[in-house]
Amino acid sequence: MNEFDAMYREVILDHYKNPRGHGEIEDADAQAEGQNPLCGDEVAIYVEFGPDGETIEDVKFRGRGCAISQAATSMLTEMVKGRSATEVASLPRDELLDEVGIPLTPIRLKCALLGLGVLKVALHKAKGTPLPEEWAGVDELQIS
Amino acid sequence: MAVSSGVKLDARALRADFPILARPMGGKPLAYLDSSNSSQKPRQVMDAEREYYETSYANVHRALYELGEKATAGYEGARETVRAFLNAETTREIVFTRGATEALNLVAYAWGLDNLGPGDLVVATELEHHSNFVPWQFIAGRTGAEFAVVPANEHGELELEALDELAARGTVKVVAVGYVNNSLGTVNPVERIAGWAREQGAITVVDACQAAPHRRIDVQALGADFVAFTGHKMCAPTGIGVLWGRRELFERMSPFGLGGDMIRSVSVEKTTWNELPQKFEAGTPPFAQAVGLAAAIDYLEAAGFEAIEAHERDLLEYTLGRLGELPQVKVWGPPAERRGGIVSFDVAGVHPHDVAQILAYDGVAVRAGHHCTQPLMTRLGVPATTRASFYLYTLPEEIDRFVEGLHRVTKTFA
Ligand SMILES: Cc1ncc(COP(=O)(O)O)c(C=O)c1O
Numbered sequence: 062m063n064e065f066d067a068m069y070r071e072v073i074l075d076h077y078k079n080p081r082g083h084g085e086i087e088d089a090d091a092q093a094e095g096q097n098p099l100c101g102d103e104v105a106i107y108v109e110f111g112p113d114g115e116t117i118e119d120v121k122f123r124g125r126g127c128a129i130s131q132a133a134t135s136m137l138t139e140m141v142k143g144r145s146a147t148e149v150a151s152l153p154r155d156e157l158l159d160e161v162g163i164p165l166t167p168i169r170l171k172c173a174l175l176g177l178g179v180l181k182v183a184l185h186k187a188k189g190t191p192l193p194e195e196w197a198g199v200d201e202l203q204i205s
Numbered sequence: 206m207a208v209s210s211g212v213k214l215d216a217r218a219l220r221a222d223f224p225i226l227a228r229p230m231g232g233k234p235l236a237y238l239d240s241s242n243s244s245q246k247p248r249q250v251m252d253a254e255r256e257y258y259e260t261s262y263a264n265v266h267r268a269l270y271e272l273g274e275k276a277t278a279g280y281e282g283a284r285e286t287v288r289a290f291l292n293a294e295t296t297r298e299i300v301f302t303r304g305a306t307e308a309l310n311l312v313a314y315a316w317g318l319d320n321l322g323p324g325d326l327v328v329a330t331e332l333e334h335h336s337n338f339v340p341w342q343f344i345a346g347r348t349g350a351e352f353a354v355v356p357a358n359e360h361g362e363l364e365l366e367a368l369d370e371l372a373a374r375g376t377v378k379v380v381a382v383g384y385v386n387n388s389l390g391t392v393n394p395v396e397r398i399a400g401w402a403r404e405q406g407a408i409t410v411v412d413a414c415q416a417a418p419h420r421r422i423d424v425q426a427l428g429a430d431f432v433a434f435t436g437h438k439m440c441a442p443t444g445i446g447v448l449w450g451r452r453e454l455f456e457r458m459s460p461f462g463l464g465g466d467m468i469r470s471v472s473v474e475k476t477t478w479n480e481l482p483q484k485f486e487a488g489t490p491p492f493a494q495a496v497g498l499a500a501a502i503d504y505l506e507a508a509g510f511e512a513i514e515a516h517e518r519d520l521l522e523y524t525l526g527r528l529g530e531l532p533q534v535k536v537w538g539p540p541a542e543r544r545g546g547i548v549s550f551d552v553a554g555v556h557p558h559d560v561a562q563i564l565a566y567d568g569v570a571v572r573a574g575h576h577c578t579q580p581l582m583t584r585l586g587v588p589a590t591t592r593a594s595f596y597l598y599t600l601p602e603e604i605d606r607f608v609e610g611l612h613r614v615t616k617t618f619a
Contacts, residue, residue: 065563068562102558102588125588126556127557127558172558
């Protein structure tokens, strides 16, 4: 498989064209939005917890961005549903990257990890879980 | 606009001067369509810099031995080359900086902090590169002046009718405007804007980064007060830029960078400033890079600015014609007669990153992003665009490969 076919493989294009978990949750229990300063791509994430206030019962996103950032966020929503906020807050990025399953240059890596970063920011705001490294030091005022 | 001197550019022959263009990228021949981001360098420029290091190198303006004199002569000779290129009155008006960003920050800080205050209006445009936008927004905030922008229409051209309305909002003190916009290639009517600014008693600060590589700039005819450009987009090394400013203004301004070389005398009680232009060149300047810039100007002059402009105009028209094949492609920006060699576009349903990535697999280098013009992107209602840009070494077959790549993009995302 050449690089081109590897990156734009069917599953990526499918998630891009038919994103899972696309939309908003009104009165979400946790939410955040973030941008990739390199390209201006945006993702907003909404989380609803179950009755225990800890299990992620539903998660949705809205965004504008490249196939990689949108497909990765789409995959992320499938991956985290039913898991606990604490667990997801420390979800290793490789777990998502394995799912995305394509070779990524450093710039594209930022695209693939945008949604995960924003989800962790949302959990941080709602639950005080730790911020991911690349968002550490972001002033609270800048996190909307 | 392009006045054909009848001299045609032989782009194919010129390419032999740019060794990097012969190197494959990812196993494919390189089609470099990202020159407005940064241009490639001809051997003549690299050779001039190497020769300077090999024969004339010591620190400038300090050493009393022969090498120091030769180094200073090289640096000051470069200043004269830049003066002639800009048709400035004197080399005292030519300040070397590390790039356009530093040059524009210099004006915003050194002129702005002393001349702006409440009731004043600082005007930039919606087309500005962040480097002629953010410093003014910031210094306006610092001084209590108001910050406003000249809006652009959906073709990325300035709505000059708005100028007089803006003037009602305060005393216009500064108009910051780009000569040629870097995202869409819009050529702004800078002389007209500078004329308007003068009527308001305001200064005009021109960002000429995308003009200097492609067209002759006559600062006296332009009627502006400051003109900044950067070397690396015009065949010169990185780390060198120029700020031209009117002597009267430079003389009355406080310095920006403080330290060595920019002083006349320093004591515990009081420090006085050096003469122009050293007053604005604190520290050891990028003087070898300045020699490289002078070699780049010589190189471009030899190719001929009229010929360069005509060549890029041909490529632009060819590209716009070929993009017509692709109904999914929407080209932003004004008609060809009012733009430089830049084509920014949108492929329906495909993000610019993906467009650029797929083109890169074919060896075609373009830029995808907001191009440091987020206010303009907001105006157009997109987060980013894909941009192809041309220079004197660009060939029509590179455009063909670019268009073929776009066919592959639309097929992939169909
Ligand atoms: C229009 C314009 N202004 C300013 C700049 C900044 O130039 P530099 O980054 O070399 O300081 C650029 C290039 O990035 C540009 O295209």
